[in-house]
Amino acid sequence: EEDLKVFERQSAEYKCEDAKYLVGDRVYNKQYAQLYFMRLHQLSPVILAKVKELWPGVPVRKILEVEPGVECAVVGTLYKEAKLKPSVLSEYAKDKSLQAHLQGTKFVSGDDSLVLEDEGARMQLGGSRLSPGDFVSGICVAVKGTETEGGHFEVSDVCFPGPAPQPRLEAAHAAGAGAGGAPRGEEGKFVAFVSGLNLGGEKQDSLPLQLFVDYVTGSLGGGAAEGLASRITRTVVVGNTLSSAATRAAGAEAGEGDQAKSGQGKPVSDLKAADLFLTQLASSMPVDLMPGPSDPTNISMPQQPFHRCLLPSMTRYKNVGRVTNPHQFKVDGVSFLGTSGQNIDDIMKYVDHEDRLAAIVSTIEWCHSTPTAPDTVPCFPFADKDPFVTEKECPHVVFVGNQPKLETGMVSGPQGQKIRVVALPSFAETQTCVLVNTHDLSLHPIHFKSL
Template sequence: MIEDCAGQKNDVLSCPESGKNSCVGSIVERLECSYSNKSERFLLKKRDFNRQYAHIYSVRLMEMRKVAALAARRKWDAVSIRKTVELKVGERCCLIGTLYKKMELKPSILKELSIENNVIPQPLREKYISENDYLILEDEAQRVKLVGNIPSEYLITGLIIAVLGFEDDAGYFAVENYCLCGLPEQEDPTKDQTLLNGEDCFVAIMTGLHFGKKGHDCLQLQMLIDLMTGQLGCMKDHDKIRKVVRIVICGNSLSACTRDKDKESKAKYLTRNTKADSVEAMMHLDECLSQLASSSPVDIMPGENDPCNYQWPQQPLHSCMFPRASAFSTFNNVTNPYEASVAGVRILCTDGRNVNDIFRFSDHAKRIDIAKLTLDGAHIAPSAPDTLGCYPYYDEDPFIIKECPHVYVIGNQPEYQHGVVTGKMGQKVNIVLVPNFSSSGCCVLLNLRTLECQPVMFLSRLEHENNQLYQKE
């Protein structure tokens, strides 16, 4: 017997009384809502790597030039927009192009090859910025160096930008002001929420399960699974958990140690007594996912450490890796990035590699500011393909944000953060930074009706003396 929140006794372990259907009243049904996968543009129909990456920059500028021009005219009224070849010394005008950030500390393959010549390799850094970095604007014809009022430490290569200023006597473009493309139009999230009848509805978001990690604590994950499947908690908890209509796992379900190069080389020659660490980790992951999928729809995204293609967009993990979970129709392998509409709410998710990459090549101290930069730039991964590996697209750039999401989820972050970005036309985007579950025990509940977020902590140890949960008022 257990005790619920009201102090009432519940005979959850006893058999039903004979001749009475005493269990009918205790059945808790999970809510259902509309769902649509919006990630078609991230699926690779064919893979051809015999192409140059210059094409993706050309397509990006061609598709986003009109948007940048509208943003420029909205900010500076009647401004003349010029090409770089049309510049005249001293004439005030606006330029639109692709940013390139010249960084002397940025890693390159030429520096890596210097190791073969017994030259000391470049040390690993948390950030690769320096005082000598500067910005260059490039359009279809040529490029020009930017000087003046433009924060090079906060901007990165690949952004489509409009700059206002004039060409000086030295041939540089003196910037007075600048603007990014901004958020695109946004649909009303309430139009598909008729089935909810005004009731709260949640999406559970977690990331960084890190199976295969040495000393991996499975208890806190099992606590989450038991709560989501109705095997843990009181009746008040069950009433809330039944409103969780979907679970999204944002990458890095396996630990980085399962990708160790020495172990991978040994795994090529498996014997009866040798098995790659990733094999056992996938078995445990499959078992946990099968438990979740038996109770709720589950979407799993690949991440940097998962057995998937490394370049963005990462394709769905193969179903053969999940023999148990794939038996459920509620289990979905999805891409990274991943976009879906749940109860009319458009949710855009990444495993966090786009934000982590920009963090290394900019002076942003807060990662939530980087997420805001990608939204303001209308591009999920502007640093791809410069410092973030991606597929060499020829006639499209799938990372352009053409429809404004309502929620922007960034996985595998150091800590939980939540913020809101408001657009010029009334758009409102909720940004959610989700920390690694293996280290934080944090799962985020997103309310689809109010778009509010609530972190839920699962602690399996009692050593957290400084945790607010254990502090007395």
């Protein structure tokens, strides 16, 4: 009787909150200074409220009002003067042979320093409390200290804007959430995450890909596996869905004769094969498709959704969400926020540690998902807002795709916030996807490897 049991896929209340990342008129004649101004404007009230709580009695001053020897607090935006930050090299990074070498390069030295800027001026920061190796440009903070005779501001303490307030989950028991193997029990629904499929790659093993699709669609295993698959309410594909070869095919404008001469014929067929593969997934369940660094969309953040014509078969389904990067959404009241990895990859170039999970946690404390935009991450020049600011609500799950390995942890905030932090590895490299339980925020990695 168990073999004959029919499972229906469970549904979940879903709300996409990507409206602030959508770019309407793409006008690039504006200066980026306005984006920094809006970032500070949005985060200043939050920081000032925390300053009054943490440092009662300490006066808050503008940089031009700071007096030597008088302790005060100043709110502004950090700028990191990195001596090794590439400038001319970035022009040559268009060469594919150089991109691979620059991607893993650290631009950190012992001569780096921090500057604080507000609306009217800037000042050099000093002191052991503020190590340049722990920070990047674009972070809004408050610093407490005194100005020295040499004109430097000696920092004695730092205040960050986050974590932001977080809505309470009535049904969740996040305090006991963990990460383990196969999910057990009947409580909770799941959201599946997979990153870096790299469909259309030259050395791609199709068996793990097919096993993944069969697993999440309920076509793999017995009754227990089917019952688990029925509790997966949505799959989020987190960037780098297409290989670079398929992406070049999507941008090719040559005719059939020219394609044959330039070798574009096979990449075009790879793009079609990727569409058919994703259609298998979309035919069974809701799917959110995020763009990534190698995908055929704009390179500047926020990346806009895939064009419908690139994946015509998949996008015929109404349950397919062509979403932005970053992507923000809620499933049964549980809030998710994630990127395809550009923000963390860039942060790691300018800090003196290798802890990517700590870098993700820092973006929560900074209330900003991509602080190094527009300095070292390409970004649209917004004039009336900074869409990457997260000061209003702290997500329950923060995920980052296309990372070197799977890492996860639970972060607790001072106001009872519980955040599941996930670094997702490339599926093409690790054959791994993860399931996040919306009941208790537990995480379960699933591995698919051919022998």
